Amino acid sequence: MTARTRNVLALAACTCAAAVLVFPAAGQAPTTSWGAPDLRGTWDFRSITPFERPEAFKDQEFLSPDEVEAFEEAVRTSREERAANSDYTENQGDVDVGYNSFFIDSGTRMSGTMRTSMVVDPPDGRLPAMTENARERARQRYATWARPPRTPADRNSAVRCITGFNSGPPMAPGAYNNIMEIFQTEDHVAIMTEMVNDHRIVPLEDGPSLPDDMRLWKGDSRGHWDGDTLIVTTKNFTADTAFRGTTEDLVLTERFTRASEDGLLYEYTVDDPATYAEKWSTALEMRRTDDSIFEYACHEGNLAMMLMLRGARLQEAEGTGEDQWLATWYQGAAAAVQDSDPDPDDK
Numbered sequence: 238m239t240a241r242t243r244n245v246l247a248l249a250a251c252t253c254a255a256a257v258l259v260f261p262a263a264g265q266a267p268t269t270s271w272g273a274p275d276l277r278g279t280w281d282f283r284s285i286t287p288f289e290r291p292e293a294f295k296d297q298e299f300l301s302p303d304e305v306e307a308f309e310e311a312v313r314t315s316r317e318e319r320a321a322n323s324d325y326t327e328n329q330g331d332v333d334v335g336y337n338s339f340f341i342d343s344g345t346r347m348s349g350t351m352r353t354s355m356v357v358d359p360p361d362g363r364l365p366a367m368t369e370n371a372r373e374r375a376r377q378r379y380a381t382w383a384r385p386p387r388t389p390a391d392r393n394s395a396v397r398c399i400t401g402f403n404s405g406p407p408m409a410p411g412a413y414n415n416i417m418e419i420f421q422t423e424d425h426v427a428i429m430t431e432m433v434n435d436h437r438i439v440p441l442e443d444g445p446s447l448p449d450d451m452r453l454w455k456g457d458s459r460g461h462w463d464g465d466t467l468i469v470t471t472k473n474f475t476a477d478t479a480f481r482g483t484t485e486d487l488v489l490t491e492r493f494t495r496a497s498e499d500g501l502l503y504e505y506t507v508d509d510p511a512t513y514a515e516k517w518s519t520a521l522e523m524r525r526t527d528d529s530i531f532e533y534a535c536h537e538g539n540l541a542m543m544l545m546l547r548g549a550r551l552q553e554a555e556g557t558g559e560d561q562w563l564a565t566w567y568q569g570a571a572a573a574v575q576d577s578d579p580d581p582d583d584k
Contacts, residue, residue: 266465266494266495267495267498269421271423273421273423273462274462274465274466274467274494274495275421275495276419276421276426276467276493276495276501277419277420277421278418278419278501278525279416279417279418279525279526279527279528279529279530280416280417280418280419280501280523280524280525280526281415281416281523281524281525281526281528282408282410282415282416282417282503282521282523282524283342283343283344283346283410283415284344284346284347284355284410284521284522285308285309285312285343285344285345285346285347286347286352286353286354286355286521287353287354287355288354288355288356288409288519289354289355289356289362289363289364290353290354290356290361290362290363291353291354294353294354294362295361296361297353298352298353298362299351299352299353300347300351300352300353301351302351304351305347305351308347309345309346309347312345313345316338319338320338340412340413341412341413342412342413342414342415343410343411343412343413343415344410344415352520355519355520355521356517356518356519357504357518357519357520358506358516358517358518359515359517364481364513364517365513365514365515365516365517366513366514367482367512367513367514368510368511368512368513368514370511370512371482371511371512371513374482375482386549389542389546392542392545393477394454394477394478397542398433398535398536398541399433399454400433400435400454400455400478401414401430401432401433401435401533401535402432403415403430403432404430404432404433404435405428405430405435405437405455406437406455406456406458406469406471406480406489406491406505407480407489407491407505407507407519408430408503409480409519410521411432414430414431414432414533415431416430416431416526416528416530417429417430417431417523417530418530419493419501423441424440424441424442425438425439425440425441426438426439426441426460426467426469427439429530430530431530431531431533432533433533433535434530434532434533435455437455437458439458439459439460439469440459440460441460441461441462443461444459446459446472446473447473449473451473452473452474452475452485453473453474453475454474454475454477454478455471455474455478456471456472456473456474456478456487456489457471457472457473458470458471459471465494465495466492466493466494467492467493467494468490468491468492469490469491469492469493470488470489470490470491471488471489471490471491472486472487472488472489473485474486474487474489480507481507481512482512483507483509483512483513484509484511484512486509486511487507487508487509487512488508488509489505489506489507489508490505490506490508491503491504491505492504492505496522498525499524499525500522500523500524500525501522501523501524501525502520502521502522502523503520503521503522503523504518504519504520504521505518505519506518
């Protein structure tokens with residue numbers, strides 16, 4: 238076993254879900270009946286490639302086929318070992334720990350050109366430095382974890398089922414619901430994600446953008462074709478839909494290119510000087526899938542928020558609200574960031 242392979246095995250035990258780039262095969266991309274590149278279909282964006290390049294790889298941009306195979310096998314083995322060592326007991330009564338690995342569907346494969354990170358620019362595969370203002374915003378967000386939410390507005394948009402943690406834009410691999418479908422007409426493209434069954438309708442004509450004071454949860458997306466690539470520029474976000482710490486002034490540029498019969502190249506660039514010292518970009522390959530998009534029942538009957546608030550009032554009446562409002566796993570996460578630098582990821 239080489240030193241590089243050992244690095245792969247060590248990293249795989251703690252990898253996060255992300256994805257990589259695949260170049261299109263030779264030949265023309267398929268087209269629609271009206272002559273536009275055909276991006277239609279249902280696409281799966283699961284992957285086990287790290288989002289940022291691990292220190293173990295430093296200047297190594299790609300893995301060899303043998304290293305990819307070792308990485309994937311190590312991930313499978315690590316997951317099996319964690320499941321076997323679970324401390325679950327039949328008498329376990331705390332329902333917040335019932336959200337276990339049964340529900341996780343983050344993928345088991347690397348793909349494409351076998352990159353060591355999803356981030357492709359900067360060239361070192363690492364995110365650029367955050368501004369001090371962005372770090373302060375992150376510290377303020379983490380500080381809110383130390384107290385119970387007073388109103389529904391204190392709950393984030395994902396808990397309230399307004400947005401999803403990987404529904405985009407941009408779309409980023411997550412724990413589950415990593416699937417989306419594209420629909421096309423001559424003058425519009427629609428993007429539907431399984432996560433919270435969210436959708437965007439992207440006009441392709443040169444119409445006026447929204448005024449600056451009109452802000453949307455998913456921003457204002459406008460698209461155009463550059464050869465075989467669909468380029469979608471999105472701005473006018475709200476401050477509450479921050480992606481990895483970004484502000485409402487984020488300008489997001491997404492690129493969709495048919496890479497092969499069963500591959501869709503998805504790239505995006507984040508431009509937000511208030512948060513990052515420079516722009517950064519990622520690339521991933523989405524795989525065509527025959528799976529269907531299912532209903533995402535985020536809150537059964539839309540009752541969850543009401544029940545959470547009712548439960549909080551009962552805890553307050555019993556004098557237990559201050560120390561029981563957080564799930565046990567979330568309490569640990571909140572405590573862990575108190576003495577550490579803030580992570581740019583909002584999730």
